Amino acid sequence: MNAGHGNEAFVAFEHVQKSYDGETLVVKDLNLKIGQGEFLTMLGPSGSGKTTCLMMLAGFETATHGEIRLAGRPINNIPPHKRGIGMVFQNYALFPHMTVGENLAFPLEVRKMSKAEIEAKVKRALDMVQMGAFAGRRPAQLSGGQQQRIALARALVFDAELVLMDEPLGALDKQLREHMQFEIKHIHERLGVTVVYVTHDQGEALTMSDRIAVFNDGRIQQLAPPEDLYERPENGFVAQFIGENNTLEGTVETIGQGNCTVRLGDGSVIDALPVNVSRAGERTLLSIRPERAEFNLDRLPEGTHTVKAEVLEFIYMGDIFRIRLRIAGNENFVIKCRNAVGQRRLRPGEVIDVGWLPQDCRALEAA
Amino acid sequence: MAALPPYASTGQRLWYWGFRAICVAVLFFLIMPILVIIPLSFNAEDFFTFTKGMLALDPAAYSLKHYQDFFSNPDWQQALRNSVTIAPVATLLAVALGTLAAVGLSQPHVPFRGAIMAILISPMIVPLIISAAGMYFFYSRIGLQGTYWGVVLAHAALGIPFVIITVTATLVGFDRSLVRAAANMGAGPVRTFFKVQMPLILPGVISGALFAFITSFDEVVVVLFVGSAAQKTLPWQMFIGLREQISPTILAVATILIAISVVLLTVLELLRRRSEKLRGMSPG
Numbered sequence: 174m175n176a177g178h179g180n181e182a183f184v185a186f187e188h189v190q191k192s193y194d195g196e197t198l199v200v201k202d203l204n205l206k207i208g209q210g211e212f213l214t215m216l217g218p219s220g221s222g223k224t225t226c227l228m229m230l231a232g233f234e235t236a237t238h239g240e241i242r243l244a245g246r247p248i249n250n251i252p253p254h255k256r257g258i259g260m261v262f263q264n265y266a267l268f269p270h271m272t273v274g275e276n277l278a279f280p281l282e283v284r285k286m287s288k289a290e291i292e293a294k295v296k297r298a299l300d301m302v303q304m305g306a307f308a309g310r311r312p313a314q315l316s317g318g319q320q321q322r323i324a325l326a327r328a329l330v331f332d333a334e335l336v337l338m339d340e341p342l343g344a345l346d347k348q349l350r351e352h353m354q355f356e357i358k359h360i361h362e363r364l365g366v367t368v369v370y371v372t373h374d375q376g377e378a379l380t381m382s383d384r385i386a387v388f389n390d391g392r393i394q395q396l397a398p399p400e401d402l403y404e405r406p407e408n409g410f411v412a413q414f415i416g417e418n419n420t421l422e423g424t425v426e427t428i429g430q431g432n433c434t435v436r437l438g439d440g441s442v443i444d445a446l447p448v449n450v451s452r453a454g455e456r457t458l459l460s461i462r463p464e465r466a467e468f469n470l471d472r473l474p475e476g477t478h479t480v481k482a483e484v485l486e487f488i489y490m491g492d493i494f495r496i497r498l499r500i501a502g503n504e505n506f507v508i509k510c511r512n513a514v515g516q517r518r519l520r521p522g523e524v525i526d527v528g529w530l531p532q533d534c535r536a537l538e539a540a
Numbered sequence: 541m542a543a544l545p546p547y548a549s550t551g552q553r554l555w556y557w558g559f560r561a562i563c564v565a566v567l568f569f570l571i572m573p574i575l576v577i578i579p580l581s582f583n584a585e586d587f588f589t590f591t592k593g594m595l596a597l598d599p600a601a602y603s604l605k606h607y608q609d610f611f612s613n614p615d616w617q618q619a620l621r622n623s624v625t626i627a628p629v630a631t632l633l634a635v636a637l638g639t640l641a642a643v644g645l646s647q648p649h650v651p652f653r654g655a656i657m658a659i660l661i662s663p664m665i666v667p668l669i670i671s672a673a674g675m676y677f678f679y680s681r682i683g684l685q686g687t688y689w690g691v692v693l694a695h696a697a698l699g700i701p702f703v704i705i706t707v708t709a710t711l712v713g714f715d716r717s718l719v720r721a722a723a724n725m726g727a728g729p730v731r732t733f734f735k736v737q738m739p740l741i742l743p744g745v746i747s748g749a750l751f752a753f754i755t756s757f758d759e760v761v762v763v764l765f766v767g768s769a770a771q772k773t774l775p776w777q778m779f780i781g782l783r784e785q786i787s788p789t790i791l792a793v794a795t796i797l798i799a800i801s802v803v804l805l806t807v808l809e810l811l812r813r814r815s816e817k818l819r820g821m822s823p824g
Contacts, residue, residue, distance in 0.1 A: 232723075257726065258724065259725075283727045
């Protein structure tokens with residue numbers, strides 16, 4: 174599902190700015206179109222402006238400048254309770270004095286639905302999150318994961334076309350969080366609602382999203398589907414923030430079509446893919462994923478350049494090995510290899526040759 | 541309280557027993573003057589002292605005649621009627637205004653919050669006699685002195701600080717995102733207030749109301765200034781009774797008031813426990 178490129182955007186931010194104190198901009202000139210039925214994640218470190226954007230969409234913050242449109246209609250001057258947007262809050266915000274059933278019935282009662290209709294909708298929503306048996310409980314009697322499901326059901330029960338989620342899985346333990354990621358994704362696929370999801374967890378963003386908007390410093394650094402974001406980061410921040418990443422500094426030596434060679438600080442030469450470097454002699458920052466660096470040289474094509482690396486640390490992590498190397502003065506160059514049959518276990522102090530395919534080493538402009 | 545450990549020094553032993561002695565003395569001086577009133581109110585004689593018969597537990601020395609006097613004497617009945625009509629209305633006013641003030645002052649963007657709060661709380665801090673004199677002169681000017689509504693307004697002003705303090709305390713634990721969640725689901729501000737905020741701060745509102753009620757019900761200074769004979773309340777009648785008649789009926793009234801206070805405080809405690817339970821329930 175990738176509706177993000179349709180002509181008619183369901184949600185649109187146009188030149189949106191936000192400042193709390195009138196001086197510093199928390200959100201700087203945000204332009205973002207979200208398609209109907211899309212699952213879009215706003216990902217970024219805290220203070221990057223992602224939550225502010227979500228709050229402006231929900232109506233709890235007002236944009237200092239610019240326009241936000243929902244289904245073609247400007248919503249800047251519509252109060253939150255008339256926007257008809259569902260939302261899952263970070264701390265769930267379930268009403269503690271109401272039972273689960275009453276919590277879910279609340280938005281329906283506001284809409285003056287009949288008793289029978291309310292009952293049917295509440296039941297359907299609870300069944301959807303497998304909580305049908307819990308309608309009579311109070312939120313305090315539920316575990317964190319169950320409360321999370323109820324919050325999700327409550328955001329969906331009144332058939333909002335747009336559902337916002339503000340780090341909804343932050344308080345859950347790892348296993349439950351991963352389980353809920355898939356569950357939310359499946360519900361999204363089944364209902365076809367548009368979801369705008371805020372998180373600082375990149376794994377979560379990669380797993381769930383149709384597209385991810387990476388926020389930093391009040392701007393979208395890159396807006397792309399998960400695979401593009403991970404494989405083809407457009408700048409140093411995205412490369413660093415998404416997944417684990419090694420960086421090496423160097424100077425472009427030769428540059429050709431889809432291939433260049435870079436001379437590192439210690440004089441060795443290595444292959445790379447020019448992303449936003451354009452001429453020989455330019456300073457560059459190389460970005461290599463730990464799982465794409467290879468020390469089994471048989472697996473690399475003939476003629477691949479390699480560099481000398483000293484093993485500093487070998488960490489056994491069960492399914493993978495994590496090895497810290499010193500390459501060209503960088504002591505934090507990490508590679509990962511699978512714990513496969515016959516995999517060589519490196520020892521600290523050993524000196525090995527490391528190489529990679531040119532397309533896995535992206536030459537980005539030096540910051 | 542923990543038992544004295546075997547290694548306690550002499551000083552610690554002294555303090556251990558000294559501390560208990562002080563506690564007992566404090567409680568004795570606090571409670572005894574009140575407790576002593578209760579048996580005295582059943583005195584068969586018209587005195588404020590224990591008779592020989594009472595000390596010998598002779599049933600003939602006890603009677604309910606002071607209670608009969610209270611319920612039949614028109615002066616006392618008038619005072620009771622006044623107290624019962626003034627206190628609840630003053631309480632209602634204090635609760636409505638105090639709760640709104642507390643909710644408003646809990647908003648993060650209110651300017652001069654500290655100053656406004658201090659002004660609203662001031663009737664509790666300023667010596668009562670000064671408030672009373674001030675109200676007397678002010679109410680005389682605008683024609684409220686000596687009227688029912690004058691006393692009600694004065695008592696409401698005295699009760700508001702209690703409501704503000706208790707409601708503000710409850711609001712500290714109130715999760716703001718609940719209000720946002722309600723708005724998000726389509727509820728307007730009024731509905732959100734009555735369906736979400738009010739039920740959760742209700743314990744604070746009710747304990748504030750109890751304090752405001754007791755303040756009005758026990759109040760004697762302000763009503764002497766602001767009221768006239770037609771607004772004579774129970775405490776006022778007791779004050780007169782002490783000064784002019786020295787009738788043990790006062791003891792009977794006092795016993796009834798003690799009983800009411802105990803009931804109210806019990807309710808307060810039960811509500812406090814309920815509130816604690818509700819707070820434990822709010823997630824996050």
